[in-house]
Amino acid sequence: MKNRSGEKVKLTSIDEMLGVLNEESAMEIEISRIHSFKNHPFKVLDDGKMQDLVDSVKENGVLTPVLIRPTANDQYEMISGHCRMHAAVIAGLTTIPAIIRELSDDEAVIAMVDANIQREELFPSEKAYAFKMKLDAMKHQGGRTDITSGQNGQKLKGTVSRDILAEQVGESSKQIQRYIRLTELIPELLELVDKKKLQFTVAVDISYLDREIQKWIYEYIRDNGFIKPCQISALPDGGKEKS
Numbered sequence: 001m002k003n004r005s006g007e008k009v010k011l012t013s014i015d016e017m018l019g020v021l022n023e024e025s026a027m028e029i030e031i032s033r034i035h036s037f038k039n040h041p042f043k044v045l046d047d048g049k050m051q052d053l054v055d056s057v058k059e060n061g062v063l064t065p066v067l068i069r070p071t072a073n074d075q076y077e078m079i080s081g082h083c084r085m086h087a088a089v090i091a092g093l094t095t096i097p098a099i100i101r102e103l104s105d106d107e108a109v110i111a112m113v114d115a116n117i118q119r120e121e122l123f124p125s126e127k128a129y130a131f132k133m134k135l136d137a138m139k140h141q142g143g144r145t146d147i148t149s150g151q152n153g154q155k156l157k158g159t160v161s162r163d164i165l166a167e168q169v170g171e172s173s174k175q176i177q178r179y180i181r182l183t184e185l186i187p188e189l190l191e192l193v194d195k196k197k198l199q200f201t202v203a204v205d206i207s208y209l210d211r212e213i214q215k216w217i218y219e220y221i222r223d224n225g226f227i228k229p230c231q232i233s234a235l236p237d238g239g240k241e242k243s
Contacts, residue, residue, distance in 0.1 A: 178200070199229075
């Protein structure tokens with residue numbers, strides 16, 4: 001099929017979101033040279049919204065460039081634009097307009113999360129792993145790019161880093177901690193949280209339990225349809241949220 005990835009690339013309202021620098025411009029890059037971000041926490045779903053995006057790409061091309069970083073062997077890693085690239089593939093495109101930027105691993109994680117975390121609808125699992133990935137990257141950097149050493153830098157590696165992240169994403173520091181706790185759930189239970197078949201607060205309590213007990217809980221929910229908070233409290237360790 002003819003390449004329709006859009007000769008004209010518009011960079012307006014998304015500039016700030018992607019952190020696009022004035023001197024940066026989009027280039028057409030072969031999709032086959034772009035691989036997904038490692039442990040990308042955001043789901044790419046073939047739902048109605050994706051079909052709308054595919055229809056738009058078929059009609060207009062990819063108008064908003066993706067953000068990628070160079071890797072080995074003349075390949076690239078996707079930072080922001082997994083859904084657009086997926087739609088482009090379905091639409092039959094072979095190239096996609098892309099901003100290429102040199103980024104460290106921590107910088108790439110932060111850029112990837114920042115570009116996706118403001119979506120209107122996110123699953124709890126997406127927030128959980130996105131918050132964890134960004135918080136870890138912030139700790140590596142000292143919490144802020146302008147504070148990377150000394151006593152302040154060490155302090156920012158802990159609770160203060162979480163406070164900064166909470167302010168950035170509009171959540172409380174405690175809620176950030178709760179979301180990150182979900183990454184301690186077995187995948188089957190985390191999927192139940194996404195499907196709203198397991199309450200968020202109950203899931204946080206379960207996250208403190210041994211994984212073998214979590215497997216038992218999943219089997220119980222699978223067979224009975226639900227589990228009561230009082231049943232969790234009766235288990236060893238009680239699944240109580242730690243401060």
